[in-house]
Amino acid sequence: MKTPTKAESIAKLAQWCVENSNETFSAFFDYSPHVDEVAVGVHSDGWKKSTNVSDRFSLYIDDVNNAYVEEWVDETITELNTLLSESNERNSVGKQ
Numbered sequence: 001m002k003t004p005t006k007a008e009s010i011a012k013l014a015q016w017c018v019e020n021s022n023e024t025f026s027a028f029f030d031y032s033p034h035v036d037e038v039a040v041g042v043h044s045d046g047w048k049k050s051t052n053v054s055d056r057f058s059l060y061i062d063d064v065n066n067a068y069v070e071e072w073v074d075e076t077i078t079e080l081n082t083l084l085s086e087s088n089e090r091n092s093v094g095k096q
Contacts, residue, residue, distance in 0.1 A: 003070065004070055006061065006066065006069050009069045009070045009073045010031060010038055010069070010073070012073055012077070013029065013038065013040065013073045013076060013077065014029045014031070016077050016080060017029040017040060020080070020084055022046070023046050024045060024046045024087055024088075024091045025042075025043070025044060025045070025046060025083070025084050025087040025088070026042070026043040026046050026047040027040055027041070027042050027043075027080060028040065028041040028042075028043075028047075028053075035060065036060060036061040036062070037058060037059065037060045037061070038058065038059050038061065038069075038073075039056065039057065039058035039059075040056070040057045040058075040076065040080070041053035041055075041056050042054055042055040042056070042057075042080070042083055044083055044086070044087050045087065045090070045091075054083075055079075055083060057076045057079065057080075059072050
């Protein structure tokens, strides 16, 4: 199996954010090419004006971290899935 490129790994994380964000869970994806940084800011109970992110994941992709991008993306998505599941549980309890 082919190892994903850096761009493919980053795209996988961006896609996760788009597909899983909703009014009760918001994941903001950011890629800053001038410093080669990938970041995801999470609002675990949905974005609201004047609130800070509840969780943040970021990686500067330098010569050392370049080989680690795929692993970092997979670990980050695992953490995001946990946060999403917890958010879904909190929000389903409130709707019963």
